[in-house]
Structures are given as C-alpha cells and as structure tokens.
Amino acid sequence: MSQYMLFHDQKNCIGCEACVVACKTRQKLPQGPLPTLVVAVGPRWTGDQPRTVFTFMPCFHCEVPWCVAACPTGAMQKRSGDGVVSVDPELCVGCKTCMAACPWGAPQWNPVTGKVVKCDLCKDRIDAGLKPTCATVCVTQCIHFGPPEEMSEIRRERYARTKAEGQFDPE
Amino acid sequence: MDKEVYTQCFMCSIRCPIKVTVENGEVSFIEGNPHVSGMEGSLCPKGAAGKALVDDSQRVQGPMIRTGPRGSGQWRRASWEEALDYVAHRLKTITDQYGGKSVALTERAQLSTHVSKTFLRALGSPNYLSHDALCKGSMNTACRSLFGYTDGQIGMDYSNTRHLVLYGRNIFESIQVKPVRQIVEAMNRGAKLTYIDPRVTVTASKAHRYWMIRPGTDLALNYALMHVIFEERLFDANFLERWVTGLNELRSFVSSYTPEWAAEETGIPAEEIVRFARELGRDKPRVIFHMGYRGAHQVNEIHLRRSILLLNVLMGSVETPGGIFIKKGPGVAGGKPARKLTEQEGLPKPEAPRLDKVGTPEFPLPDPNHGAPQMLPRAVLNQEPYPVKALFAFRFDPLMSMPDTNETKQALEELDLVVSIDIQHSDIAWYSDVVLPESTYLERMDSPQQANSLKPQIFLRQQTLSPRYDTLPGPIILRELARRLGLEQYFPYSSMEELVRWQLEPTGFTLEDFRAKGFLAYTDKQHFWDRESGLAFKTPSGKIECVSSLLEDAGFSSFPPYESPESGESPERFRMVVGRCAQHTHVSTQNNPYLNELVPENTLWINQRAAGELGIKDGDLVRISSDQHSGSIRAKVTEFIHPECVFLLHGFGHESQLAERSFNKGVSDAALMKNVSDPVGGSPGLHETFVTVRPLP
Known part of the structure; x- marks a missing residue:
C-alpha cells in the first residue's frame, strides 16, 4: 500500500529549491541528477498582478x-x-x-x-520517525508529508477559511 | 561515530541557527535548528549546500604564495609557518616606512570582526572597511538621523503585521529564513504584501499589490504618500504628538508633492497611490514599510531610506507589535553580553584620519564602525590622505563587490602587499600575493553572536568537523600574525575555545551551556518599551527627528528638493539594475557545485518592447557596455521589467581560474559599474550606471 504522500502547497512555495539541494546533499549526488525538482512557470499577468506557478516534482x-x-x-x-x-x-x-x-x-x-x-522518500529518515529532507528544510514549510487522507485537508481547510473570512469582511 | 551539532550557518551573512548531523566524520544532513522558534528545520538552498562547500576540492586547500605576476595564476603551496612569516615580514617593512595607517583591512563583517578590528588597532591603523557600507551605509545613516540607532539596532515584527511594504526588497529570493517564514505565515493569516520594483521578482509574484515603478523614483512615491497621509490625516496623531519633532517642516515640504505629480514621475496612477495610503492608514500601526536590505541604489539614497522610515513614523508603527522596533540587548533582562577583544584596556586607538575620510568634515556622516570601502581605490591611487600600501581582504572581494573592478585592479598595482584570508578561490585571492585559507564555518568555532531582538539571545558557532584541508580559523590566523609582529598581548588566546571562554566570562554562561541547543536565551518574554513614557531614542532631542540634527549640524538639508532621475536618452541605453536570486550569496557561492548547477550564470533581463526595437530576441547573445567595462551575455527578453532598465544578477563573471565552474561565466555587474557614492549617507550608488545594449552580429 502506498502509505505516504508529499503534498506541495503551491500557494506558499517561493521556488527557492532548498528541497532540491537538501535532497542532493542527503543522497551525496554529483552534478546532474535532481531527484526532486521545482519547475517555475511564469510570471504571467493574472489580472493586473504577476503570478508564477511553482510545481514540485519528487517521485509520487x-x-x-x-x-x-x-x-x-x-x-x-x-x-x-x-x-x-x-x-x-x-x-x-x-x-x-x-x-x-x-x-x-x-x-x-x-x-x-x-x-x-x-526519490526514496528518505526511507531511512521516515523509518526513524523523521520527515523526508525536502519537507524538513522547506523555507516556507509548503511541502507536507503524511498519509494522503490528511494531505487533502490542508487545502480544504484553507479554502473554507478564506471563503469564510470573505463573508466576515465588509469589503 | 554519529553526532549532532547545534551551530550557525555561514553560507550567507545571516548566520541562521542550524543542526548538523555527522556520520563517519562527514556531514550527512544540515537542517534549521529545531529548537529555534521560526527555524524548526527550515533552511535555504545555500544553507542546504553547506556540505558541497566543505567537500569541494576547488576551494583553497592550504596557504599559497604568488610566484608570477599578480593575476597570473602562478603559485606555490607554503606551510603556515612560512606564509605567516612572509606576510609578517612584508607588513613590518611597510609599517616601518609608512606607519600603521598604511594598512587597510576589508571584511564582510562576521562574528570575529572584533578580532580584525583589534588587529588593525594594534598595528596603529584606523582603516577597517566593512562590506556593510557598500550594502547599506546610507540606511545606517538614515536610521541614525531619525532615531539615533543604526539599522542593525532596528528590527521588524513581521509575524504580527497587517501590511508589509517592500521597496525592491526581494525577500522571497534574497532569503532570510526566519523572516520569510514569518511573512508567509502572516500572509496565510490575512496580512497584505505590497511590492514595488521595476522588475517582477518571485516576491512580486506573491504580492497582493505589485507596482512596476519607473526605476529610481521610489522617493517620489513616498513623498506623495506622505502628502496624502497629511492631507487626509491618516497618521497616528497620538504617537506623533508624543514622540516626533519637525512635523510641520515635513508637512510643508511634501505639500507640493501630490499623487498626480508622483503618477507622472513613477508611472503609478494617482488614485492607486491615494487608495494605498488609505489602506495603510486603516491598518496602522500594524504596518511595516520595510527599510530595505541593500540600501545602495542612488546617490541620494539616504533620502529614500529616510522617507521609508518616516512612513513608519507617520503610521505610528514604531515600537509596537506588527511594526518596527528597537532591538533589546541582554541588559533588558539583567544579563550581560559577551566581551570583545576591542574592549581591552590599553588597546591603541589610532588617531590618524581614516583613508575613506569618514568622520572628517569631507565625509562626516557614514558610520566609522564600517567605513566606506568604495573609497579605497581612489585613496590608494591618489595617495590621499596618505599612502596606503597593504591590504588584507578577509572574506570580502573588493574586485567583485565594489563598483569599477578595473579601477580597483589599478589600485592593487600600487600596493606592496595584498593578502586574502578566504575560503574560496575568489577573484581577490587570484590577485593576491598570499592567500591564507580559512576553515569553513563547519570546521571552526567562532566568537559568540549577541542576537539582540525583542527577546535577546546568544548563539555559538560550534565546531562540527575537523578541517578537511590545511586551514585555520580567521582569529587564529590574525593572532599568529600579531604574535610575529610582537603584538600578542592583545590576543589573549591560543585556540578558539580559549577566545570564546574569555569572551563568555562576563555573561555567566559557559561553553558547555551551548552544547544542548546552540543558543541561550536571556529572557522568554518579548520586551517592547512603553509607548507613553519609555521610548529611548538616541537623538539629541530624545525624539524622532524629522528635521535631523545629525544632518543639519553637518551642513546637509533634511529635505532637499526632489530631483527626477535620468532616463535612458537613446533606445539602446538603459539604467543597470542588479540583484540576487535564492541560490547564490553575493559573490561567494557561484562555484559551489550544487548552487552552480542550479544557477550557473547570469542573464540580462530586457524589456521586450525595448529589445524588439533593437532587434534582440530572447536567448540572443548581446553586448553590454558601460564606460567602465563591456561583456557579452544572454538576453532574457520579457515584459516583466520596466523599459528604462535592464537587470542582471550580481556576482557572476568570476576571473579566478581556480574556481573552474564559475570562471568566466556571465558578466560582472561590479566591473560595469561606475564608482559614485551618496555623499551624505555613505553608500555607493549601485544603480547609477547606464549601459548600452546591442545585439552581437
């Protein structure tokens, strides 16, 4: 059974690639292989604001x-x-x-x-009760690690909160 | 044997607290110190690349003495004994002839800066020059002009802010881990972010409001904001009444700077400026106009920095949660800081004027604790105010960090001795006579860090690994040189452990106390001063001085009339704007195997309309030229930069051939820049250079 998920909360990602470097450090890799990668698409105008989308690509x-x-x-x-x-x-x-x-x-x-x-999900780390390196070092803590059923709640809860806040705010 | 060491990162100058796991004598993992609130594992990409630095064979592996002409790359390896004897002998000859003042030391300020300063003072030289002035000298002066505190003594409470305003402070790419986490968390709780920059950065792409401002006109925007704030009484009247002087003068000064006027100047619509001012007025005092990180853009930089600080003042966001605050030292909790070598009785205080003339009537206001290193080349070349003959470059590269590399090289030719204390094969190391390799931050203990804030703490860099190569900690190198010059009485230690124990004596803490977590807290409670009675500003009046006695007494106006910055004149001429990415620190990481892999060279951002007129397509190799230098670089053609400027990342175009990955990759911004300075604040104007861009045939 696939018991774990790395959930990337794109809203909070700044594309710094600390996850990429930490992964390479742990796996003692030479230049070349990137078992995790952050792909930036953008910026593009969304209305009058520029937006860049970062996608985290480990192994699923x-x-x-x-x-x-x-x-x-x-x-x-x-x-x-x-x-x-x-x-x-x-x-x-x-x-x-x-x-x-x-x-x-x-x-x-x-x-x-x-x-x-x-990416082996840092199995030695998870066996020791730790989070994978990418989720550990993430500057904004936008990489979450856990059972998939818990991961979906992060976005669901935030959506509900934001929507609710909008209803409290007169503007 | 596995172990975990709590220490401090030093891939950039922030010194984030980290935890390093060591297996079989090698680093197996580095993470943010889990015991430090706001770190809890987090680390930036540079911090994560620490192991790649330690393991890199392309760093200085032992002392080197030059055998061919400067910059020829001809070296021989030497023992420490020989290299130190050699430097001491040459230094003695120079100081005998020209006096101690003929020695200058440039440095990126660090935990053991007190040792560097002691070394110079013992030699009889006033010429300590830190990178700080290049980065933010004018910000320092601006802070002192208003509050009597330096920028380093002022903090920002991001966690509790409702609105953060950033003027080109690209914080999501020029990362400080703790502040970034605090800002992202505050935004998740509803805080707003406004970002103002001629270029769309990652920070812009995360902001609620982004303004592509005309380059160099932020001051116009701020004067108009103040205009609206006074007009509509959006200020914090109680705070101003109690703590601020010179408001009438400020109000009358900004009365002609209307939003409509600013709209013409900046390109930001007047109604948006008004709406923004009102929004901030509603959110006050929990608003932060970020004073900046680098404050070295224009030659009137001090007035931009003052205007940003004045906006905080008008909003009453001073010494309040969610605003800016004065950092508190151990004294607030009845504690004592670690002592420094510079506090020793009997240590000489050289009386000669500084070579950069800081503190003299010619350049009165920059902070003499840092000096103005960009003045070094001309002081050397003109032998004015006196001959300077020896230069120590300590983890600082004057060639790549200061404007006009060619002029700096000419100045090096006039020096009888150039010594680098460095980890890297930097360009200055390449042009030095002797390179004295320092152990990396993971291979040495360092002086304790006094981390003043709302909750003062003290941190210690503990040694994690044995040095991989023949390297020494900087304070040991300087002590060994001092010993050879008969100055050992000012260096009462023979190991880093002895130095740190000596420093810790007054604190009541011991070295062993740091083992468990790498830091100690003086208090667990936040200390804000009382806003009714307890704000202790260090200005002559004890208040925030809009009309600054610091400036006025030195003969400078607090409010000189606004001058519009120059535009490009011709279609191929642009203002050159520089900055950072998340993967590199200044000029020091471009050769790191992992960071080089992610960002191997810089590109030239150019507006697509402007590029179209010049026949330049995305990815084309183009020629970029200034009066100082020219080079070829790939164009990044984009609509996400203002048409009046081009942008390139700082720190590329390395000349040292021993740093093979970064050698000759990209173009050096420093080489292109002209060396001009803010005569009041002290920063160089790093955005004052115009370049021409042409397609390569």
Whole structure:
C-alpha cells in the first residue's frame, strides 16, 4: 500500500529549491541528477498582478509503479508495508528502462555511477520517525508529508477559511 | 561515530541557527535548528549546500604564495609557518616606512570582526572597511538621523503585521529564513504584501499589490504618500504628538508633492497611490514599510531610506507589535553580553584620519564602525590622505563587490602587499600575493553572536568537523600574525575555545551551556518599551527627528528638493539594475557545485518592447557596455521589467581560474559599474550606471 504522500502547497512555495539541494546533499549526488525538482512557470499577468506557478516534482510513489514493472533486474522495488518505491543500486544495471517508463520523469541518471537514482522518500529518515529532507528544510514549510487522507485537508481547510473570512469582511 | 551539532550557518551573512548531523566524520544532513522558534528545520538552498562547500576540492586547500605576476595564476603551496612569516615580514617593512595607517583591512563583517578590528588597532591603523557600507551605509545613516540607532539596532515584527511594504526588497529570493517564514505565515493569516520594483521578482509574484515603478523614483512615491497621509490625516496623531519633532517642516515640504505629480514621475496612477495610503492608514500601526536590505541604489539614497522610515513614523508603527522596533540587548533582562577583544584596556586607538575620510568634515556622516570601502581605490591611487600600501581582504572581494573592478585592479598595482584570508578561490585571492585559507564555518568555532531582538539571545558557532584541508580559523590566523609582529598581548588566546571562554566570562554562561541547543536565551518574554513614557531614542532631542540634527549640524538639508532621475536618452541605453536570486550569496557561492548547477550564470533581463526595437530576441547573445567595462551575455527578453532598465544578477563573471565552474561565466555587474557614492549617507550608488545594449552580429 502506498502509505505516504508529499503534498506541495503551491500557494506558499517561493521556488527557492532548498528541497532540491537538501535532497542532493542527503543522497551525496554529483552534478546532474535532481531527484526532486521545482519547475517555475511564469510570471504571467493574472489580472493586473504577476503570478508564477511553482510545481514540485519528487517521485509520487505510485500505487501501481510503472518503473517497478519495467525494471528487468528487480532493482526498482516497491517496499511492502508502506509502498515506498526505491532503487537498489546493487541490482541496477543502468538500462534506463525505468526512466522511459515513468510518466513523471522521476528516475534520474547518475553519470558517475552509471545507475539510476530517485526519490526514496528518505526511507531511512521516515523509518526513524523523521520527515523526508525536502519537507524538513522547506523555507516556507509548503511541502507536507503524511498519509494522503490528511494531505487533502490542508487545502480544504484553507479554502473554507478564506471563503469564510470573505463573508466576515465588509469589503 | 554519529553526532549532532547545534551551530550557525555561514553560507550567507545571516548566520541562521542550524543542526548538523555527522556520520563517519562527514556531514550527512544540515537542517534549521529545531529548537529555534521560526527555524524548526527550515533552511535555504545555500544553507542546504553547506556540505558541497566543505567537500569541494576547488576551494583553497592550504596557504599559497604568488610566484608570477599578480593575476597570473602562478603559485606555490607554503606551510603556515612560512606564509605567516612572509606576510609578517612584508607588513613590518611597510609599517616601518609608512606607519600603521598604511594598512587597510576589508571584511564582510562576521562574528570575529572584533578580532580584525583589534588587529588593525594594534598595528596603529584606523582603516577597517566593512562590506556593510557598500550594502547599506546610507540606511545606517538614515536610521541614525531619525532615531539615533543604526539599522542593525532596528528590527521588524513581521509575524504580527497587517501590511508589509517592500521597496525592491526581494525577500522571497534574497532569503532570510526566519523572516520569510514569518511573512508567509502572516500572509496565510490575512496580512497584505505590497511590492514595488521595476522588475517582477518571485516576491512580486506573491504580492497582493505589485507596482512596476519607473526605476529610481521610489522617493517620489513616498513623498506623495506622505502628502496624502497629511492631507487626509491618516497618521497616528497620538504617537506623533508624543514622540516626533519637525512635523510641520515635513508637512510643508511634501505639500507640493501630490499623487498626480508622483503618477507622472513613477508611472503609478494617482488614485492607486491615494487608495494605498488609505489602506495603510486603516491598518496602522500594524504596518511595516520595510527599510530595505541593500540600501545602495542612488546617490541620494539616504533620502529614500529616510522617507521609508518616516512612513513608519507617520503610521505610528514604531515600537509596537506588527511594526518596527528597537532591538533589546541582554541588559533588558539583567544579563550581560559577551566581551570583545576591542574592549581591552590599553588597546591603541589610532588617531590618524581614516583613508575613506569618514568622520572628517569631507565625509562626516557614514558610520566609522564600517567605513566606506568604495573609497579605497581612489585613496590608494591618489595617495590621499596618505599612502596606503597593504591590504588584507578577509572574506570580502573588493574586485567583485565594489563598483569599477578595473579601477580597483589599478589600485592593487600600487600596493606592496595584498593578502586574502578566504575560503574560496575568489577573484581577490587570484590577485593576491598570499592567500591564507580559512576553515569553513563547519570546521571552526567562532566568537559568540549577541542576537539582540525583542527577546535577546546568544548563539555559538560550534565546531562540527575537523578541517578537511590545511586551514585555520580567521582569529587564529590574525593572532599568529600579531604574535610575529610582537603584538600578542592583545590576543589573549591560543585556540578558539580559549577566545570564546574569555569572551563568555562576563555573561555567566559557559561553553558547555551551548552544547544542548546552540543558543541561550536571556529572557522568554518579548520586551517592547512603553509607548507613553519609555521610548529611548538616541537623538539629541530624545525624539524622532524629522528635521535631523545629525544632518543639519553637518551642513546637509533634511529635505532637499526632489530631483527626477535620468532616463535612458537613446533606445539602446538603459539604467543597470542588479540583484540576487535564492541560490547564490553575493559573490561567494557561484562555484559551489550544487548552487552552480542550479544557477550557473547570469542573464540580462530586457524589456521586450525595448529589445524588439533593437532587434534582440530572447536567448540572443548581446553586448553590454558601460564606460567602465563591456561583456557579452544572454538576453532574457520579457515584459516583466520596466523599459528604462535592464537587470542582471550580481556576482557572476568570476576571473579566478581556480574556481573552474564559475570562471568566466556571465558578466560582472561590479566591473560595469561606475564608482559614485551618496555623499551624505555613505553608500555607493549601485544603480547609477547606464549601459548600452546591442545585439552581437
């Protein structure tokens, strides 16, 4: 079962990429692979105000991960219990099939090892009861980590609050 | 053996509290100190790239002595013994001939600044020059002119504000972690953000109100806002009555600066200016007109900074929750600060005038604690007021940080000794005679930080790792030099631990007290002064002085008439505006493997209409030229910048070939700039240069 979700609250994201750097630091990666990425689209005018949309792209740890199905060596694995998808470097032969299979481009190429790296939800950290690195260091705390059913409440509650505030405010 | 160390970041100058996890002698993770409210794990991308700095083989690995001409890149590695003997010997020869005052030290102020100042004073030199003046000298002077406090003694209570107004303070890209978190949280609770900048930044894209102002006209906007505030009595009358002098003069000065006039000048519609003033009037006193971070744009910078502060004053948002406040020291809770080497009895106080003439009738008002480093090249070249022959550049790069790199290089040629104390292969290191490598912030202990605020605290940078290369902490390097010059009596320590223990003596805290969390609090309660009776302004009148005795006594007007800034004249001529991104600090991180990967070079933002007229398309390589320098750079053609200016990121175009990733990437803004200054406030005018932009054939 996919037990966890990284929920990115775009409203509060400033696109600083602290998550990107912290992830690379933890995985001790060379220049090149970016297991998490923040993509900025914009600015564009929305009415008379400029807006930029930042999208956080880690691995989504699919319930049915195509990368796992595609991997010929069994290196790409979905962990039983919590559904974390990660790659075992001992078994990875660098065939890149997972990179081709993933609809989100999550598996990344490490040119130094000739193997794939990816977001593993910092499974050692979550096993120790900690949050993944990206959610830990996020400057605005816009990356939330937890069970998917709790994540949806963040946006739902804020929407309700904002709507309610509008009704109290005479303007 | 795994361990966790609570210490302080130093990827930029903010010194955020961090927790570092070490496994097998290596950093495995860095996060914001979870014990510090408002940090709780958060860290910016630069802080997150700390391990990449420590592990980088492209930093200075040991002392180096130049063997070829300056800038030739010919070096030999030396032992510390040899390098220090060499520097001490050369320094002795220079001071014997020209006196102690012929030595200058430029520095990005830091925790051990008191050691640098002690070193200079022991040598007999008044010439301590800090980066602060380049960044915000005029802001410092503006704050003193009104409140009697420096900018460093004034804080902002973002958490409780209803409306934050930022003048080009691109806080979501030039990040301070705690304030950013506080602002985002305040906005989530309904606080409003107004952002004013000729360029659309990330901060603009998060604001409730963004104004693309005509470059250099923020002062006109502010005079019009004050005009409306007086006209419509939107001010905090009780506060003004009790604490402010010179209001009649201010009111009469702004009476001709109407919103309609400002609309012509700034491009912001008059009715929007009026609506904005009314909105602020409703939200007062929980409003913050942010005084700025860098205050070094125009040569009349002090008046822009004063106008921003005056808006806070009119709103009564001084020493109140959600406004600006005077930072409180340990004394407010009956505590004592750590002592500094500069407090030692008998330490000489050099009497020669400063080389930048700060504190003399020619340049009376800038803060002599920081000086005006941009005056160094001309002082050296003209030997005026006296010959300067030796330069120490301590974690500060005069070549890339000060306007007009070519002139700075010419000045270096006149020096008999140039020494860099640096972690990086910076450009100044490349042009130095000797490079003395400092250990990184994770590899050294540092002097304690007195963090004054509403709740004063004290922080300590604790050593996390053993130095990876042959490096030393700065205060040890300076002590070793002083010892060789027979000045060791002013340096009563032989290790950082001894220095810190000496400093902590009056506080009643011990080094061991910092182990658990990296900091100690003097009090757990916020200290605001009483707004009826307790505001202790340090001006001669004890009040906020709109007509400033500091300025007037020095012969400057508090309210000189507004002068409209120059426009470009021809279609290919633009005002050059510079700034930052979230991934880099000044000139020091461009070679960091991870940060370089994210932002490897700068581009030239140019308005699409203006670019269209010049036949420049997005992504084209263009020639950017000023009277000082020219270079080629990729154009970023966009409608999100005002047509009168172009923008580029600061800190690119490095010359040091030993920093291979950043070498020759992008164009250096400092090289293009002309070196002009605000004669009153002391900042250089970093936005006073016009450049021509042409397509490359």
